[in-house]
Amino acid sequence: xxxxxxxxxxxxxxxxxxxxxxxxxxxxxxxxxxxxxxxxxxxxxxxxxxxxxxxxxxxxxxxxxxxxxxxxxxxxxxxxxxxxxxxxxxxxxxxxxxxxxxxxxxxxxxxxxxxxxxxxxxxxx
Numbered sequence: 001x002x003x004x005x006x007x008x009x010x011x012x013x014x015x016x017x018x019x020x021x022x023x024x025x026x027x028x029x030x031x032x033x034x035x036x037x038x039x040x041x042x043x044x045x046x047x048x049x050x051x052x053x054x055x056x057x058x059x060x061x062x063x064x065x066x067x068x069x070x071x072x073x074x075x076x077x078x079x080x081x082x083x084x085x086x087x088x089x090x091x092x093x094x095x096x097x098x099x100x101x102x103x104x105x106x107x108x109x110x111x112x113x114x115x116x117x118x119x120x121x122x123x124x125x
Contacts, residue, residue, distance in 0.1 A: 001025035003116030005095050010122045011085055019080040021095030021116055028076040029053075031113075032098040034106055035069060035080050037091035037121075047093070048080060049106035058106050062088075085123045092118040 007019040019035070034049035048069040050057045057069045068081040078095060096112035098104055105111055 001114050003095050003097065003114055005093065005116040005119040008093060008119030008121045010124065013086055013123055013125050015085050015123070016081070016083045017085065017121060019082065019093055019095075019119060019121075021078045021080075023076045023078075023095075023097065023114075026097065026114065028097075029073040030100045032100075032104055032106060033069075033071060033078045034096045034098060034112060035078075035093060036096060036109055037089075037093045038118075039088075039091040042091075044094070044109055046107040046109070049098070050078065052100070060107075082121070085121075087123050087125045090121060090123050092120050094118045 002024045003021055005021045030052055035047040036044050037047050038044040046060050048059050050069045050071050054071045066084045071078040095116040097114040099113045
């Protein structure tokens with residue numbers, strides 16, 4: 001199993017970035033996918049999640065209206081379009097895969113089975 005995140009970088013406040021996460025080794029189209037982030041000295045926090053067919057996306061209040069998550073099941077890839085970036089968005093961003101179980105709580109990191117290695121996003125003021 002592999003989740004390969006990419007697209008991070010150094011940008012200025014107000015800029016945009018698009019993160020990608022390509023999955024392999026499991027049945028991607030049956031998994032809810034999520035993005036989390038961890039800033040230096042802080043706990044990992046939920047950013048966004050998307051249902052297995054991409055019909056519904058969920059967002060943390062801090063990114064609602066600025067970030068958009070999507071997925072392409074033909075490419076086993078999820079995306080996180082980040083607009084109007086702020087210095088407080090600076091963090092390592094991780095993609096994660098939630099297995100198909102009866103009850104899914106997308107905001108809780110412990111429910112995710114697979115994790116990527118993370119990609120660093122740095123937003124300067």
